[in-house]
Amino acid sequence: MRQFKIVLIVILGLFISLLSHAQNIISGKVTSTDGETLIGVNISIKDSYEGTITDLDGAFEFETDQKGDLELIVSYIGFSSRVITLNPSEYTDINIHLKESVTSLNSVTITAGSFAADDKQRASVLEPLDIYTTAGSLGDINGALKTLPGTQPASDDGRLLVRGGEASETKVFVDGLLAAKPYYSKVPDLPTRGRFAPSLFSGTVFSTGGYSAEYGQALSSVLVLESSDIALEELTSISVMSVGADLSKTWCANKRSTSIGLAYTNLAPYYMIAKNRLDWTKPTESSNLNFMHRQKFDNGSMLKIFSNADYSLNAFNTVLEDEGANIDTEGGNVYLNINYSVPFGDKSYMKSGLATTFDNYRQIAGTHRTENEELNLEARITFVHNLSEGVELKAGLADAFMGYSHSYKYLKSEQQWDGGINDHILAIFIEPEIKLSARFAIRPGLRYEYSTYLQESNIAPRMSFAYRTSKNSQLSAAYGEYYQNPVNEYLKFGTEFQFEKATHYIVSYQIGSVKERLLRSELYYKDYTNLVSYQRGSHPYENTFFNDGHGYAKGIDVFFRDRKTLKNTDYWLSYSYLDTKRLYKDYPSTATPSFISKHTFSTVGKYFIGSINTQVGATWTVASGRPYHRPDDDNFMSGKAPVYNDLSINLSYLTHIADHFTIIHFSMSNVLGRDHLVGYRTIPSYSDRQDALMPLMPDVKQFLFLGLFISIK
Amino acid sequence: MKTLLVVLAVLFASHCIAGNYYETMKSNIEKLEKSTSIDELNQLAALFLRIANTEKEEWLPNYYACYAYTRSTHFMSDGDSIDSALDQAQTILDKLLNTQEKESEVHVLQAMVYSLRITNPTRGYKYSSLSNKSLDRAEQLNGNNPRIYYCRANNVYHTPKVFGGGSDKAIGLYEKAKALFENSSVDNDLFPSWGNYHNGLMLDKCLAQK
Known part of the structure; x- marks a missing residue:
């Protein structure tokens, strides 16, 4: 009984002491170090459930039974958490500042010069799907990228021509490794297409200048394609198009997926119904096979294998040197890319990869027969290490081998020329990316290259800055030196060449968000030195070469994208102003090259009509006339081609055939029916005769495409 | 006598904490299931997070914090707000998937977070x-x-x-x-x-x- 009494007293006493606890009030306000009000910040007392969150004014207030010195934990997503020790006199009117974390999703990213099409990066201006839905792109990655500022429309080429640079100045990389032949072999004056189907990639970064030290051997631009991750669903796709057919299948298992795709293209049926300019004896026919395998291992490492093989041929009749001639082209290509990345702890990883391209190309043009065989093999190891929060160090080592052989035969006189190149380009790069705060980042880089063929080396410094001026705007700048071996067309004549060189200076400002409205403008200056120039000899194989060409390119690129103002509508506008002159090739004086338009404007619009499951789109491109040289003119390159004005439309209807998701796609180029005389090509003469001019016009005035794409799950 | 007191005090104290966890969780889970206010759901999410920080052995506080953020998106209309609530939910889910990979409910919640990301076609x-x-x-x-x-x-x-x-x-x-x-x-x-x-x-x- 006595014991019971004691227990009762203890319990009562405890209750009383609980009830008599004085309720203390804790209150204050939380702002970011920039003075921004933070809403929803979690405030709690250490080791208790007590606490609250901040209201719309960033203020908080709550009662606690605790007293004495307290530890207050203040945490908020994207910001570094803080623990604040309070003594009773400091319980109220606490002012807390939180610092934005450098690892926050909103923190600054380096964007100068680059356009990302990806759904991970904040700096993206495009989404992967945009590549398919852009009218006029015809499902070609390059076609969609040509609607971005900094590129030339060059409808006679099809490759990317960036900020005054030649097509060879842009290099394509797949998962960080070189894709040496990203385009189908090009027939003179006809546009070519990219080899790789856009559906194989989940991310694209297109850099128009000032790019990282990770990449070299490109004077103007790099296009970095990131192949898709492990597929989640088994899928069979069948496509039937007016120009061919596609078949692909994806198999999935836990942590791995494999896919195979087969494509066949034949333009013959199309020419039977459509009018075209050239006299085809063998309309383009090509077959393509691709293979992909992705596998994730238990140690977190990832293996990616991507391979692509194709074969194509075509032939047409034309006039060469006043004589009828048949141009017959045949080419085959195999690409293999193996990538293995393995993490070391949670702070670093290593990426190793091997990419090889084997390319064979044969052409008979009237009485000229040429054959090229090229093997490219790049091996690369890259280390990425997080030195501390916000500091990431990237360093790598690569060897790119190229074996090239070229043979030329003049069929009339048995005159022959054979030559080749064997070159290893060794490269080392180091590049830390340092986020000094959530607002300011710098990325200094250094790249060293040695070419065994040229027996020359170069050291290229690179530097990028980005400063976030407000939540949705940032200022970026980049500088870099870029070196590249002269193209094989020249290099095959000997080793007495040097690297060609370009120096980039870029300032860029971006405001808004790609989800709503985004405006970006970029100002650049590019200086070219050591370009290859030559003096014509008695024959194309007897030119005298120099390495003293030079030039510049300067301009402004503006990009505006808006998906908010008009309902169900997404559009973007691009404008490029480009002022460039060069003294290279066999130019007698400094001039603007013939592939350059000074002003280029393009707009892409997409509108989704939900009620009929249809997306309609249009792309309109206008470019000022390109220069050309009249053989009898004293002023070099003083001719000017007419303005280029193209309107392309497309329509995609989403439906299903026996429960399988189906897209019916229609597109049409040059709706306005214009001639599209984009310029003239000079055909050099090696005799007493004058050079000839060849008008550059499309083979098919208006191209119509109809396709049916079925996905079977 | 002294021993008895100590034993009693310890028992009482431990009962107090355990009871506190159970009671607090139970009443707030009920509140969570009835709530239709974004503000209240955010408060509840924060509370569950505070419980999670104290009761490090329990996974349910984190689960409900995540569920509260997920549920709050039902009362939002613009894509950006939904995304930022789901970002918070995902941060918690990433932790849960690490420690409770064998728990079916965690994967259901992850599935729900993914579905709610579909704010546009x-x-x-x-x-x-x-x-x-x-x-x-x-x-x-x-x-x-x-x-x-x-x-x-x-x-x-x-x-x-x-x-x-x-x-x-x-x-x-x-x-x-x-x-x-x-x-x-x-x-x-x-x-x-x-x-x-x-x-x-x-x-x-x-x-x-x-």
Whole structure:
């Protein structure tokens, strides 16, 4: 009984002491170090459930039974958490500042010069799907990228021509490794297409200048394609198009997926119904096979294998040197890319990869027969290490081998020329990316290259800055030196060449968000030195070469994208102003090259009509006339081609055939029916005769495409 | 006597803390299931996070914090707010998936977060694939979890007919979920039990549309 009494007293006493606890009030306000009000910040007392969150004014207030010195934990997503020790006199009117974390999703990213099409990066201006839905792109990655500022429309080429640079100045990389032949072999004056189907990639970064030290051997631009991750669903796709057919299948298992795709293209049926300019004896026919395998291992490492093989041929009749001639082209290509990345702890990883391209190309043009065989093999190891929060160090080592052989035969006189190149380009790069705060980042880089063929080396410094001026705007700048071996067309004549060189200076400002409205403008200056120039000899194989060409390119690129103002509508506008002159090739004086338009404007619009499951789109491109040289003119390159004005439309209807998701796609180029005389090509003469001019016009005035794409799950 | 007092005090104190956890969780889970206010749901999420920080051995506080953020998106209309709430939910889920990979309920919640990311049609394919993948894993771990079929039914229901969805195809799944909800017995009343009420509403809606 006595014991019971004691227990009762203890319990009562405890209750009383609980009830008599004085309720203390804790209150204050939380702002970011920039003075921004933070809403929803979690405030709690250490080791208790007590606490609250901040209201719309960033203020908080709550009662606690605790007293004495307290530890207050203040945490908020994207910001570094803080623990604040309070003594009773400091319980109220606490002012807390939180610092934005450098690892926050909103923190600054380096964007100068680059356009990302990806759904991970904040700096993206495009989404992967945009590549398919852009009218006029015809499902070609390059076609969609040509609607971005900094590129030339060059409808006679099809490759990317960036900020005054030649097509060879842009290099394509797949998962960080070189894709040496990203385009189908090009027939003179006809546009070519990219080899790789856009559906194989989940991310694209297109850099128009000032790019990282990770990449070299490109004077103007790099296009970095990131192949898709492990597929989640088994899928069979069948496509039937007016120009061919596609078949692909994806198999999935836990942590791995494999896919195979087969494509066949034949333009013959199309020419039977459509009018075209050239006299085809063998309309383009090509077959393509691709293979992909992705596998994730238990140690977190990832293996990616991507391979692509194709074969194509075509032939047409034309006039060469006043004589009828048949141009017959045949080419085959195999690409293999193996990538293995393995993490070391949670702070670093290593990426190793091997990419090889084997390319064979044969052409008979009237009485000229040429054959090229090229093997490219790049091996690369890259280390990425997080030195501390916000500091990431990237360093790598690569060897790119190229074996090239070229043979030329003049069929009339048995005159022959054979030559080749064997070159290893060794490269080392180091590049830390340092986020000094959530607002300011710098990325200094250094790249060293040695070419065994040229027996020359170069050291290229690179530097990028980005400063976030407000939540949705940032200022970026980049500088870099870029070196590249002269193209094989020249290099095959000997080793007495040097690297060609370009120096980039870029300032860029971006405001808004790609989800709503985004405006970006970029100002650049590019200086070219050591370009290859030559003096014509008695024959194309007897030119005298120099390495003293030079030039510049300067301009402004503006990009505006808006998906908010008009309902169900997404559009973007691009404008490029480009002022460039060069003294290279066999130019007698400094001039603007013939592939350059000074002003280029393009707009892409997409509108989704939900009620009929249809997306309609249009792309309109206008470019000022390109220069050309009249053989009898004293002023070099003083001719000017007419303005280029193209309107392309497309329509995609989403439906299903026996429960399988189906897209019916229609597109049409040059709706306005214009001639599209984009310029003239000079055909050099090696005799007493004058050079000839060849008008550059499309083979098919208006191209119509109809396709049916079925996905079977 | 002294020993007795100490024993009593310890017992009392431990009972106090345990009781506090259980009571606090129980009353706030009830509040969470009734709440329709974004503010209140954010407060509840924050509270569950504070509990999680104290009760480091328990996974349910984190689960409910995540569920509160997820639930709050039902009362939002613009894509950006939904995304930022789901970002917070995902941060917690990443932790849960690390420590409770074998718990079916965590994968169901992940599936729900993925489905709710579909704020515009262009995200449909990616996130519905991810969501179904998470549901597959949840089913592997516990095929009797009714919320798997409820979420799967919602995915099918919200998928446009042209992509192979629609209300007709969802009925079977809602019915399966209903049967499991009715037979499920909860051995721990803090354990997730949401979904039954809504499942019934959706089933009726589908049947009415037929």
